Amino acid sequence: MRPTGRLHIGHLFGALHNWLKLQKEHESYFFVADWHALTTDYANTANIKENSLQMVMDWLAAGIDPQKSVLFIQSHVPEHAELHVLLSMITPLSWLERVPTYKEQQEALSNRDLSTYGFLGYPLLQSADILIYKTNFVPVGGDQLPHIEFTREVTRRFNFMYREVFPVPEPQLTQAPKLPGTDGRKMSKSYDNCIYLSDSPETISAKVRTMFTDPARLRRHDPGHPDICPAFSWHKLFTAQAVYEDIHTRCMSAGIGCTDCKKILIDNMIKALAPIYEKRIAWENKRQEVEDILRQGSISAKCIAQATLGEVRDAMGLIV
Ligand code: SF4
Missing domain, CATH: 1.10.240.10 (Tyrosyl-Transfer RNA Synthetase)
Known part of the structure; x- marks a missing residue:
């Protein structure tokens, strides 16, 4: 989840309830996608740190349990970035250019210059985020389906060119109810019409x-x-x-x-x-503990990520 700051009841019903179910049934990894925040907010990064912490406090308060799931910050596991670079070698530029959100978001956020290398490549960074844990299921809303399809194509290409390292991930569609805000428009922080978990x-x-x-x-x-x-x-x-x-x-x-x-x-x-x-x-008063949970989570995530990268380097003919 991108570090948007305090979460509202739309996030509770759209994502967190599903995460709570997943953490009971599967080994789950939930991370703060702070690099993804930089792809659109690189010019104003003042809130990323605080937003990350506020969001994780909401996860914890809603019941995401660090004893059952791995919680971490994306940028604390730089293996995601290495896999992104390696996958970028085999990903045709045209595949990225035709991801529908690329043009849509450029239009929606026309006040920002999104003609950057990082923004074009963010769906591939997402693929690396998914594949580094050899993920079977990715919980997503309908708007993210093209990204999962893109990841599946990249996975098949990698497995075909080198050897079968990655399972082809499946989307696990989350039925997010359409939730109006207090003013009847879509519930959104930017409309100031939300009920926050805080x-x-x-x-x-x-x-x-x-x-x-x-x-x-x-x-x-x-x-x-x-x-x-x-x-x-x-x-x-x-x-x-x-x-x-x-x-x-x-x-x-x-x-x-x-x-x-x-x-x-x-x-x-x-x-x-x-x-x-x-x-x-209670979590607000234990900020240090929240940071420790994230640090501990990044150590667990790194273990898996490093093992996968070893296989990837070997499959691509690099010295491991
Ligand atoms: S219009 Fe009034 S009574 Fe009817 S559902 Fe809305 S709040 Fe309730």
């Missing part, structure tokens, strides 16, 4: 009380349209199905008002998020 119960309550609802429901006795109401989308994540189905019916017949509906939502959100918030505060 928000206190009071903050959650204040944000929900003032959040958007059905814009057509101006008075209490107006029937509402829950399917276009952002508060109702959140009910689907935090409220038991029987209860939110009842709210749906009562909203449409004006049988429940937005204030009461939001009260139920606030209670359920606080019940679900307060334990994460409390653990988060």
Whole structure:
């Protein structure tokens, strides 16, 4: 995950819940992709360090367990970079140029100069991140599928040219629910419309009380349209199905008002998020321990990464 700083409930439902499942079932590696942050934010790196720590505190508070999974910082395992260089020797430039996110992101971030070597090559750095652990499954959202397909092509090419070193990785698609923010737009830090995992119960309550609802429901006795109401989308994540189905019916017949509906939502959100918030505060006070976990994780990651690189160097005819 790129070090975006504090995580919001979109990350919780879109990624972390899946990670929690994975860490129960598989040997898992979760890392802060700080080099990837540099591919777009190289001109302003002031927040990368703090964002990395804040994000890892959220992982830990949500239940990612360093006793079960390996947590580390990408740049602490420079073997990723060596594999990136070695793979770059066999990767046709045209494969990188046709990765859809290359053009899309250049257009979306037109205020930055992304015509750099690092930005063009970042999908291959991702391939190195994946292959260095001989990864079988990569948990990704749908937007990342072209990158996994690209990695699979690079893997087949390497295995064919030299010898079979890498398993061809499979995407493990994460069904990320589309989550609106407090203003009804996509939940995003840049819109300032998020509920963060580090928000206190009071903050959650204040944000929900003032959040958007059905814009057509101006008075209490107006029937509402829950399917276009952002508060109702959140009910689907935090409220038991029987209860939110009842709210749906009562909203449409004006049988429940937005204030009461939001009260139920606030209670359920606080019940679900307060334990994460409390653990988060505890981790905030143990920053040194968080850094130690990451350092320890990089040692474990390095062990595997070095063994893989030994095989890669040998397969490519280099002196090991
Ligand atoms: S009653 Fe609930 S679901 Fe209906 S419009 Fe108000 S907040 Fe939204």
